[in-house]
Amino acid sequence: MRLTLCALLCASSTILSAQYGGPRLFLDIPSFYLHTPDVEKTGERVGAGLEAAMNVGAHWGVTRLGVGTTFTLNPGAEDFSKTTLWRPYAILEAGAGLYRSNGNQCAKSHQSAFTALGKVGMRYDFNREAIAASEGVEPNALDFILGVELGYFFIRDVFRNTEFVLNGNYHTQAKVISANVGFKLFLNLRANR
Numbered sequence: 001m002r003l004t005l006c007a008l009l010c011a012s013s014t015i016l017s018a019q020y021g022g023p024r025l026f027l028d029i030p031s032f033y034l035h036t037p038d039v040e041k042t043g044e045r046v047g048a049g050l051e052a053a054m055n056v057g058a059h060w061g062v063t064r065l066g067v068g069t070t071f072t073l074n075p076g077a078e079d080f081s082k083t084t085l086w087r088p089y090a091i092l093e094a095g096a097g098l099y100r101s102n103g104n105q106c107a108k109s110h111q112s113a114f115t116a117l118g119k120v121g122m123r124y125d126f127n128r129e130a131i132a133a134s135e136g137v138e139p140n141a142l143d144f145i146l147g148v149e150l151g152y153f154f155i156r157d158v159f160r161n162t163e164f165v166l167n168g169n170y171h172t173q174a175k176v177i178s179a180n181v182g183f184k185l186f187l188n189l190r191a192n193r
Contacts (some may be wrong), residue, residue: 025189026055028066033165033182035070037087040176045085047072049180056078057104059101062117064093086127093121095149100163115151115163120144123171143173151184159191 031051036042053066067090074083093116102113123143147169153161167180 019135023056024058026057027187027189028053028055028184029187031068031165031182031184033167033180035072035178035180037070037178038176039179043076044074045072045083046075047085051091055186057099057175058143059098059099061094062099064091064095064121066091077178088126090124090126091121092117093145093147095119100151100153111155113153113155115149115165117149119147119169121151122149140173143171145169145171159188161186161188 003109029052031049031053033049033051034046035049036046038045040046047070049068050072051066051068053064053068055062055064057063066090069086069088072087073080077083079089096119097117098114099117100113101117102111121144123145125141125143128141149165151163151165153163155161163184163186165182165184169178170176171178174184
């Protein structure tokens, strides 16, 4: 499975780089979001996250490499400051679907654009103790994810925009579904300024 996933990610990036005038390059810096590492235990562990990622994409898909961290706590604990967890991570994802585009393929300013992707990827967690505490499973630093990403933004500036994003991911090793809702501030690195 790991070899298949790596081959899929490599193939996606190669296909994307061959698209017409070259790939679209977006730097998400930063993404900030509300986060729950397990939607079934949202009342026991919630928090926020921060991420930076480089995206190589086309109107129909994306490959993403990024780093970030989440900060979660148990809001129901008597002393919730003792339940706080930092969970830094690195991700590699590939998604297919509509990526920051619309019917005009973003050819016009002052209009809406959307993201609706199915994704696969890998996530490496640097704090293994936080995995055990937040998910209640044996720590495994490397996990594979299957997910969905939905986003919306209004094209007001070709170079710099903010996208509202909703993310859901199934973690195949931990067997949990995590969810994020927040914003991505992104730079279009191929925009002519």
